[in-house]
Amino acid sequence: MFENSKILPVGAPLSHPKNGEPTDWWVYQNIHGEPVAVVYRFDPDGRRKFFQPYNLLEREWKAPEVRPLYGEEQLTDTDQRVLLVEGEKCADALRGVGYVAVSGWGGSNGIGKTDLSALAGREVVIWPDADEPGEIYADNAAKLLLEIGATALVIPREAIATQLEEEPPKGWDVADALEQGWDRLAIGRLIEAAEPGHTYSYTLGREKQPYVTLGNSLGRSPQSPSWPEPDMSILLPSSNVPAFPTNVLGPFWSRWVTGAAASASAPVDYVAGTLLSTSSSLIGNALWASPWQGWKEPPVMWIALVGTPSSGKSPAMDPVLDLVRQLEAEMVPGFEEDLRQYETDLMTAKLTREKWQEDVREAANQSLPAPMMPEAAKEPLKPDQPRLRVADATVEALIRRLSSQPKGLLVTRDELAGWLESFDRYGKGGDRPFWLEAYGGRSYASERVKHDGTPQQIPYLSLAVLGGIQPDRLRSLLTKGDDDGLPARIVYFWPEKVPRRRPMAIGDSEAALRSLRRLSGLRMRLDEEATLRPEALPFNLDAMDLFEEWWKRQQDDEPEGLFGSWWGKCPGMVVRLSLNLQMLWWCSVDDPSVPEEISLEAVAAAIRVVDEYLKPMAERVFGEKAVSALHLRAVALAKEILGRQPQEIKLRDIYNSWNVPGLNEAIPAREAVHTLAECGWLMPEDKKTGPRGGRPSEVYLVNPRLFAMELAA
Secondary structure, eight states, X not given: OOOOOOSXXXXXXXXBTTTBSOSEEEEEEOXXXXXXXXEEEEOSSSSOOEEEEEETTTTBSSOOSSOOOBTGGGGGSOOSOEEEESSHHHXXXXXXXXXXXXXOTTGGGOGGGSOOGGGTTSEEEEEOOBSHHHHHHHHHHHHXXXXXXXXXXXXXXXXXXXXXXXXXXXXXXXXXHHHTTXXXXXXXXHHHTOEEOOOOOSOTTSOOOOHHHHHGGGTSOTTOTTSOOOOGGGGHHHHHSOOOOGGGGOHHHHHHHHHHHHHHTSOHHHHHHXXXXXXXXXXXXXXXXXXXXXXXXXXXXXXXXXXXXTSSHHHHHHHHHHHHHHHHHHTHHHHHHHHHHHHHHHHHHHHXXXXXXXXXXXXXHTTOOOOOOOGGGSOOOOOOOOOSEESSOOHHHHHHHHHHOTTOEEEEEEEHHHHHHGGGBTBTTSSHHHHHHHHHTOOEEEEEEEETTEEEEESSOOXXXXXXXXXXXXXXXXXXXXXXXXXXXXXXXXOOOOOOOOOOOOOOHHHHHHHHHHHHTOOOEEOTTSOEEOEEEEBOHHHHHHHHHHHHHHHHTOOSHHHHHHHHTHHHHHHHHHHHHHHHHHHTSSOOSOOSSBOHHHHHHHHHHIIIIIHHHHHHHHSTTOOOHHHHHHHHHHHHHHHHOOSEEEHHHHHHHSOOTTOSSHHHHHHHHHHHHHTTSEEEEEEEEETTEEEEEEEEEEOTHHHXXXXXX
């Protein structure tokens, strides 16, 4: 049977200063196989046991800040299904019969403290111990796995009882199964009986409390007629907002965006959107996608991260954009060489021009025809420092830069509102035609920007766009007025906020940098006329058939209005996404050959993203499902109440000290409170005056049924 290595890593102590020598130990390694901690077992009197972790990084008897899965090092070399069990002993037992098995930190009580990001996008089967703590462990693990985009399945106790032909003894686990003679086939049958994990009987990190105690906390019974049944539909918009399917990004990027989101305490959607917009600009005009002959799409994507100021948009962008900054820094030495060459060419042009001018004067003195100016006498263009992204750039600056960087650029703005408002810099709609062309990668000539008196011509105007925008600004700037096609060119990422928590994971930035460097290294094709052109990447036959079938259905379901205009752009978006996903998969693995076609899998993944994620997001922006600012503030307050579980609340406390986004002033806070009172969450109490008099406080009692319902949910 497989056993954890009993060779202690360098730096691990042989004994504890007070507890003496351990009876066993387990080495925890990170995803790269580097030891980070050892968990020791001690049996001081032979009747009781306890465990003590040792942090190898800080050389202290304590748990590390980032607590990896036990057995996490297995996950880099395989994409097969993973078994999540309770405890190292069970993980070792399963690994001994050929399964990929991991355990959370600290058994049944530690799953909430374990960094699960290595399981993002994977199929995970949870095998809990046969007791109540095991059920809690399975429920909490399933919830956390679903939050990071993993597929969570749980082996039910009924399936164990069926295979044992009796109810399993309390605490029965996989190690017991193997001791009873179960083979790999028997274990496999049990694993196949796993069901989707979807029941959460307990709230992670909160002790189970008696229902009656919660109900009586205000001196009322939960069944008291003075408290109505609270209307929980106020929270429904949250459940209707889809989660971004991170697994479409492939194993590496799925884990990386999940870890990056955790490190930024931001929605994974924002990090995924930033990655897609960045990859589209790095591919740029090197590769275009072609579902069939006569249809080509550049990969560029315009992505709006929609959310309130505190929703984590900018922090979520930083992990990806930091990698772009590093790529730009790597380009500086080449630019310095180009600059020296420019100075050389400039001096050569100056001397050549002076010689030519002398020849012209001499010819004039002799009444001879003047010689034509040599090509070498023309002043060269001064090179711009190469950039992969720009922020607040004018159209003129972008055209000059694209003339020397024909592959394309990424335009980023913390606030897209400034970008949209800049369109009227030269009169209403002055820059709008430029941007409408920039989405399609078409040729563009500018009369405003000239070189030697000739308008600047950009053969393939391709610019990816990324930025954040607040919901109210989005509606006022994009969804009102005439439909010129600009709102339809943008894809919208509008996730729900995530609770703030200390980072438990940081992605492998070195591997991510290497991957993006591969995309940045793609080059445009030089045709027979020595002209740089994009290389067309065709769909393979299976991908073509799938796309055609979906494309026809898409037309039949097209809605009206602005949402209908956006819907009409979905086929092109699927084509673009297919190329981006294909190249993200390629750049994250050690494959030197660039793909020659777009696969069925990439097109299927792109269709899934558009149908299951982007369409609901666009409907939220354009359709009736767009939520009012008042409703969003009420939802934010409702979630805060569920987290705090107060018996009563003072209005003044909400806007003075609760720090709920959008509720830092009295009027919006009162509006949110009144909305929740109408939903039966709150009940106004007589205004209270302090012992010294003064202005009375507005106090609201909190419906105790809320917390009883939450425990029963």
